[in-house]
Amino acid sequence: MIKIEGDYQYIQTNPMQVYINSEPALKFTVGVSPHFRSLIERLEKMEQEWQEQKRLIDSNPAVKASYEQFKQMMQLAKEAA
Numbered sequence: 001m002i003k004i005e006g007d008y009q010y011i012q013t014n015p016m017q018v019y020i021n022s023e024p025a026l027k028f029t030v031g032v033s034p035h036f037r038s039l040i041e042r043l044e045k046m047e048q049e050w051q052e053q054k055r056l057i058d059s060n061p062a063v064k065a066s067y068e069q070f071k072q073m074m075q076l077a078k079e080a081a
Contacts, residue, residue, distance in 0.1 A: 015028050
């Protein structure tokens with residue numbers, strides 16, 4: 001027995017019984033909503049932007065020093081909050 005549980009808002013599953021070589025089998029079609037696809041695309045874009053920023057931080061000493069100062073200021077702000 002197969003039991004499918006979860007939130008069907010973003011992912012849809014459609015099981016169906018099929019026959020392969022006269023033997024019964026199950027076939028599942030899995031689809032994702034446009035909102036979910038959009039979310040994945042946005043995450044991929046954010047990751048690409050971060051990789052570019054990381055490359056700049058690693059390749060330029062002035063950018064690296066500024067980034068370290070930024071992290072220190074953020075840490076101080078968190079501690080003050």
